[in-house]
Amino acid sequence: MNTASDNNDDFGDLSRTAITRQIITFQNWRLTFPTPHLAVFEKTPKFRTFLPVVRCILIIVAILPPLIFWLVVRGSTNQFLWLALAAIAAENFIVALVLYFAVIHPVAAFRPPTFDKLAGKFWRDGKRDPIIGDGSPLANIAAVQIVARKAMGKGLFLMYEVNLVLRQPAGRRTCAICHSDEETIRQDAQNLADFLQSPLLDHTT
Structure with missing residues (x-):
């Protein structure tokens, strides 16, 4: 298991600000593994x-x-x-x-990436990502990052965002998922990092 504390020093110049401005007060996506080689985010029943x-x-x-x-x-x-x-x-x-x-x-328009070890790529279904295009090699993922930001709904609360830190373009990030359920988003971030065998960076504080 790759932990944030072991790897934060290698990414000292990495931005810790959120990428998206989505506001949603419950878990909207969950990480699933249809096969040992495939990681897919699926909509939750509530979403x-x-x-x-x-x-x-x-x-x-x-x-x-x-x-x-x-x-x-x-x-x-x-x-x-x-x-x-x-x-x-x-x-x-x-x-x-x-x-x-x-x-x-x-x-509604956001699409999380799909990760396929057999194809050696990750991509967004039905949407061309401005950073990863139609797909990018899994080897291009340097780390998985969690960040937090304050959002306003019925009251002030924290939104959490899981980002993929890319090797090329160096230091660029693309959002994997974003919602306010801290427990489940941390679980998904850790499971994704384990699947990718990449370090997990906790930049929520």
């Missing part, structure tokens, strides 16, 4: 339910006010009523769009 429910809520928030506005004011000659309800409908629609693209879309 599978969360995404469609939130999308439906935001669609309702975006569509319902304009619909109510149309039902109330159709045929009305009261210009003040038209303006007031139109402003409320537009505000709700804009808020729904901002929430989706600022909070939900980054979480």
Whole structure:
């Protein structure tokens, strides 16, 4: 087992800041091993339910006010009523769009890497990574890193991020997973480091 304390000195110049700005208050991905040679992150059952429910809520928030506005004011000659309800409908629609693209879309669009020892590569399914492209050799992973950052939801809490530290480009990092469940993300980080036979760097403090 590779521990953080044994390897931190070799990565003294490595950035300890978070890469992503995702905000999610529960475990959304879990590391699985379908075969001894394959490591895959899968959506948790809660996350599978969360995404469609939130999308439906935001669609309702975006569509319902304009619909109510149309039902109330159709045929009305009261210009003040038209303006007031139109402003409320537009505000709700804009808020729904901002929430989706600022909070939900980054979480929904994110794809963790898949690691295949037989192919000797790792990649992101359905998404071309700007750093690793369509795939990168497993040997290019120098270490697995955990970092933490403060986030604001119903209150202030910590978000944890597992990053892959690459040899080339030297010192560059790409995010593997990100959520706020410290216990499970530490387990996944350690299991991934063991699978890759890479050092685990704890940069949460």
